[in-house]
Amino acid sequence: MKRVYLDRIAATPLHPDVFAAMLPFLKESFGNPQSLHRDGQAVLEATEEARERVAALIGASAPEIVFTASGSEANNLALKGLALASRVKGTHLVVSAVEHPSVLNAVKSLEKLGFSATVVPVDREGLVDPAAVAKALTPKTTIVSVMLANSEVGAIEPVAEIASLCKGRNVLVHTDAVAAAGSLPIDVRELGVDALSLAGDSFFGPKGAAALFLRKGTRVLPLIDGGVQEGGRRGGTENVAGIVGLGRAAEIARAELAGRGARAAALRDRLIDGILGTYSHVVLTGPRSRRLPHHASFCIRFVEGEALLLSLDMKGIAVSSGSACSSKSLKASHVLLAMGLDHALAQGSLVFSLLADTTAEDIDYVIASLGPIIDRLRAMSPTYTEFLKESLP
Amino acid sequence: MIYSDKVMDHFANPRNVGTLPDADGVGKVGNPVCGDMMSFYIKVKDDKLADIKFQTFGCGAAIAVSSMVSEMAMGKTLAEAMAITNENVAEELGGLPKNKMHCSNLGADALHKAIEDYGRKSAPVAAGGPAAPTAAEHDDHDEECACPYCDGPVEGLEDVCACNHCEIELVECPSCGDYTNKAGETCVSCGAKTPA
Numbered sequence: 172m173k174r175v176y177l178d179r180i181a182a183t184p185l186h187p188d189v190f191a192a193m194l195p196f197l198k199e200s201f202g203n204p205q206s207l208h209r210d211g212q213a214v215l216e217a218t219e220e221a222r223e224r225v226a227a228l229i230g231a232s233a234p235e236i237v238f239t240a241s242g243s244e245a246n247n248l249a250l251k252g253l254a255l256a257s258r259v260k261g262t263h264l265v266v267s268a269v270e271h272p273s274v275l276n277a278v279k280s281l282e283k284l285g286f287s288a289t290v291v292p293v294d295r296e297g298l299v300d301p302a303a304v305a306k307a308l309t310p311k312t313t314i315v316s317v318m319l320a321n322s323e324v325g326a327i328e329p330v331a332e333i334a335s336l337c338k339g340r341n342v343l344v345h346t347d348a349v350a351a352a353g354s355l356p357i358d359v360r361e362l363g364v365d366a367l368s369l370a371g372d373s374f375f376g377p378k379g380a381a382a383l384f385l386r387k388g389t390r391v392l393p394l395i396d397g398g399v400q401e402g403g404r405r406g407g408t409e410n411v412a413g414i415v416g417l418g419r420a421a422e423i424a425r426a427e428l429a430g431r432g433a434r435a436a437a438l439r440d441r442l443i444d445g446i447l448g449t450y451s452h453v454v455l456t457g458p459r460s461r462r463l464p465h466h467a468s469f470c471i472r473f474v475e476g477e478a479l480l481l482s483l484d485m486k487g488i489a490v491s492s493g494s495a496c497s498s499k500s501l502k503a504s505h506v507l508l509a510m511g512l513d514h515a516l517a518q519g520s521l522v523f524s525l526l527a528d529t530t531a532e533d534i535d536y537v538i539a540s541l542g543p544i545i546d547r548l549r550a551m552s553p554t555y556t557e558f559l560k561e562s563l564p
Numbered sequence: 565m566i567y568s569d570k571v572m573d574h575f576a577n578p579r580n581v582g583t584l585p586d587a588d589g590v591g592k593v594g595n596p597v598c599g600d601m602m603s604f605y606i607k608v609k610d611d612k613l614a615d616i617k618f619q620t621f622g623c624g625a626a627i628a629v630s631s632m633v634s635e636m637a638m639g640k641t642l643a644e645a646m647a648i649t650n651e652n653v654a655e656e657l658g659g660l661p662k663n664k665m666h667c668s669n670l671g672a673d674a675l676h677k678a679i680e681d682y683g684r685k686s687a688p689v690a691a692g693g694p695a696a697p698t699a700a701e702h703d704d705h706d707e708e709c710a711c712p713y714c715d716g717p718v719e720g721l722e723d724v725c726a727c728n729h730c731e732i733e734l735v736e737c738p739s740c741g742d743y744t745n746k747a748g749e750t751c752v753s754c755g756a757k758t759p760a
Contacts, residue, residue, distance in 0.1 A: 475600075477623035481567075481575060496600070496623030501663055518621075551581045551627070553592070553603040553619040 172487045175533045179373070179465055179524035180322040180350065181491055185416070186375040192419040193377065196412035204409055205400065214411055221418025225382050228421040229348075229367060230358035237383045237391075237401045238414050242349035242370035243273035244394070245383040246316075248405070249345040249366045250277035252391035254286060254314050257343065261311035264288040267299045267328070268509035269321050271347055275505075291317075296458040297326035297510050305336040315344045319367075320351035323493050323506040323522060324457030325466030327355065334363035343389065349373055349381075353424035354432065354463055365389050371413070375527065376420030380413030427527075435525050436464040438534050442523060443467045445538035450545055456507060456520070465526075470512060471519040473555035474548040479521055482544040488537055493520035515554065567624055568658035574628035579635050582617040589685065591677025593670050600626040600667055602674040604634070608682050612641050618674070625664040629671035632657050642679050648672050 176184075196217065202210030204218050222233040239245045254264060266278055268290050278288045289307040293299050299317050308315070315337050320327045334344045345366040348357060353374025359367055366389065370381035385391055385404070397406015424431075439462075446453060452472035471479065476494030483490055491497075493504030495518060507517040523537070549555040565572070584605035594601040600622035607615035616638055620630040632653055637645040654660045654668040733746040 473621065475622050475626075478575070478627060481572075481624045485576065494623070496626070501666075551578065551619050552621045553601050554621050556583065556619060 173536070174487045174489070175529075175536060176489045177523045177525055177529065177533075177537065178489045178491050179526055180522060182372060182378070183375045183526065185377060186420060186423055188423060189376055189416045189419045193412040193416040196415050200411075204411065205398065218409055218411060218414050218418075221414045221421075224418040224422040224425075225369070226384075228352065228357065228425045229369070229384055230360055231367075231384045232387070234402065235359075235384050235387055237385055237404045238409065238417070239381045239383055239405060240379050240410065240413075242347070242368055242373070242381045243271070245349075245368035245370070245381050246271060246273040246345075246347050247277045248383050248391065248394050249347075249368060249385075250274060250314065250316060251281060252394060252404075253343050253345065253366060253389070254281055255284075255392040256390040257313040260341070261309075261313040262286045263309050263311040264314045264316070265291060265304055265307045265312055265342075266316045267291050267293060267304075267318065269293050269297055269299075269323075269326075269506045270316065270318055271322070271349065274316055274318070274347055287311075293326075293509050295511055296461075297321055297324040297456070297506060298458065298461070299328050299333070301329050301332040301336050304333045308337065308340055308342060312340070312342050315342050317344075317346060318350070319346045319348040319357070319362075320355065320463050321457065321506060322350035322466075322524075323504055323520075324468050324510070325462035326457045327351070327461050327463065330364065331362050338363065350463065353420070353428070354435075354465060356428060359384055359386070371417035371420050374420055374424045377413050377416040379410055380417035382417065431527050432464040435527070435529070438525055438529055438531060439464060439467050441531060442525075442534045442537065445534065446541065449538060449542065454516070456510070456512070463524075465529075466522075466524050468520070468522040470507070470516045471521060471545060472516060473519070473552045473558060474545060475518050476520045478548050479519070479544060482548070483521075483537075483540065486540045486544070488540060491522040491524070493522065494518045566661050567628070570656075570658040571625060571628040571660065574631040574657065575624040578620075578627055578631035580616050580618060580631065580638070583619060584615060584617050587617075587678075589678040589680070589682030591674045591679070591681055593674045593677060594622070600670050602626065602630050602670050604630075604674040604678040606675075606678045606682060608642065608686075612639060613637050613645055614639075616675070622667065623664070625660055625667040626670065628657055629653055629660075629667045630674070633671040633675050637675055642682075646676055646679055648675065 200214055202214040204211055204215035222236045225236050226233045239248060262285060264278055264286060266274055266288060282288060291299055291303045291307055304315060317328050317330055317333050319330050330346045337344050343365040346364050347368045349368055349370045350373060352369035365386045367384040372378040391404055393404055393406060395406045400406055400409060443455060446469060447455060454470050456468045456470055475496055476492030477497035480490055480492045480497060493507050495501050495503040503514055503517040504520060507520060584607055587605035588608045589606045591604045603619045605617045606613055616634040618630045618634050620627050636648055636656060650668040650672050653671055654665060660668055735746045
């Protein structure tokens with residue numbers, strides 16, 4: 172059966188060139204980059220080249236890049252590492268309500284260590300108000316963390332504005348760019364951030380390879396103490412093949428970013444217009460235009476997201492949902508609730524995220540497939556029956 | 565796959581979906597907040613379930629559970645249907661993921677409520693008719709003690725209590741008396757502002 176994979180926010184396929192670049196480091200080039208002999212030094216060259224490429228993707232310099240094993244680790248290193256290193260200055264953090272769990276739960280852990288945090292709300296579209304962030308700053312605030320783009324609703328947050336309002340307030344600004352990197356043009360100097368997380372598996376690189384940008388001179392307490400790897404900021408023998416793959420993926424993303432973005436945005440709009448134009452009682456979640464180019468998310472009334480997801484899967488279509496039932500914890504997406512959606516509506520969450528090779532035919536297939544699925548589930552939904560009864564004259 | 569073939573079959577081809585306009589008993593459980601809402605409609609003839617229809621708002625497991633419950637209970641005596649347990653349903657479905665077991669609770673509960681509803685409606689009215697209201701009161705009390713998110717049991721019946729399953733702190737809404745999330749700004753049942 173035809174497979175249409177529209178769950179880029181969960182995983183991307185490895186780019187063939189990335190795979191080819193990684194292979195030698197799973198085979199003959201096995202050396203440890205810390206070794207002084209030729210076997211080690213050849214591998215070191217490859218990891219340092221990857222560092223250059225990742226830095227180039229975000230306008231940073233190579234020594235400012237710390238490789239980690241995941242976007243979650245990068246976020247943890249940013250939040251905990253920076254907060255603990257600046258503990259003498261203050262113990263207050265400011266984060267947005269729609270951050271990834273790796274940020275929100277890192278904050279919770281810090282709270283157990285005596286830190287406090289202000290969680291800044293978002294508007295109906297999932298956007299943070301920079302003025303609200305500035306208002307939350309106290310003399311004890313050391314870290315502000317607001318994501319660059321939200322993977323659940325696609326919203327692109329005003330990080331540059333936030334960073335500029337934080338200037339001169341003696342706080343470090345971190346942004347989780349895992350959903351944005353490789354899709355949006357990023358320049359850390361223009362953004363004005365001190366730290367930025369990204370992950371290779373969100374732009375056709377391998378899983379297990381991610382990075383944290385730390386502006387030169389930013390002090391961090393390592394989460395993993397060890398040797399001198401990553402400039403003493405993260406111990407442990409390097410995941411060489413992963414790092415090389417991440418570097419190659421960053422290089423490809425940088426070259427293809429503009430073209431990919433425009434193409435994806437056109438298909439995204441086709442999907443949004445198609446779904447909103449064809450089906451009733453469906454709302455777009457997140458902003459209409461200020462959103463990731465490959466991202467379209469909806470809530471479909473009177474039906475539940477996991478049931479939608481499974482039904483689409485039977486049609487060969489892979490998507491995500493933020494419904495309570497589709498999460499392991501059985502809690503509705505904190506993002507959708509933070510945006511003020513009612514629980515019943517949030518239950519109908521569907522998230523489509525497009526790949527680089529998604530076609531217009533794929534999009535049309537998805538739009539057409541969704542109709543019978545919505546009809547079938549609504550026909551057995553007590554809330555829809557009730558709605559129809561109430562709307563009778 | 566997270567679900568067994570049997571669950572997927574009942575999800576894709578649910579048996580006995582619909583409503584019965586002239587139902588002898590109706591049972592409704594759940595709340596869209598937790599994700600699952602089920603309505604069961606029954607027709608009773610000679611103390612047996614002559615027809616069963618259901619509607620479900622919920623995940624794959626919830627739909628499959630409703631379908632399976634309706635199939636298991638069809639044609640059974642009321643006593644036999646009341647004996648159907650959550651474990652039976654999950655077992656018949658070839659098992660459910662651990663975090664979906666509460667869905668199986670809802671299915672049997674909804675059917676049992678429909679049978680209880682039939683019992684109330686068909687009970688001979690005694691002088692003054694106190695029997696039926698007492699049963700209704702008891703039912704209301706049951707509802708009061710259920711988590712609005714998963715309909716599961718609630719621990720502690722003081723001002724603040726918590727759902728074992730969802731680990732959500734609950735408070736009684738001053739407007740409608742239902743339990744709602746303590747951290748939420750408005751009541752999940754009636755939408756009234758909750759005390760800070």
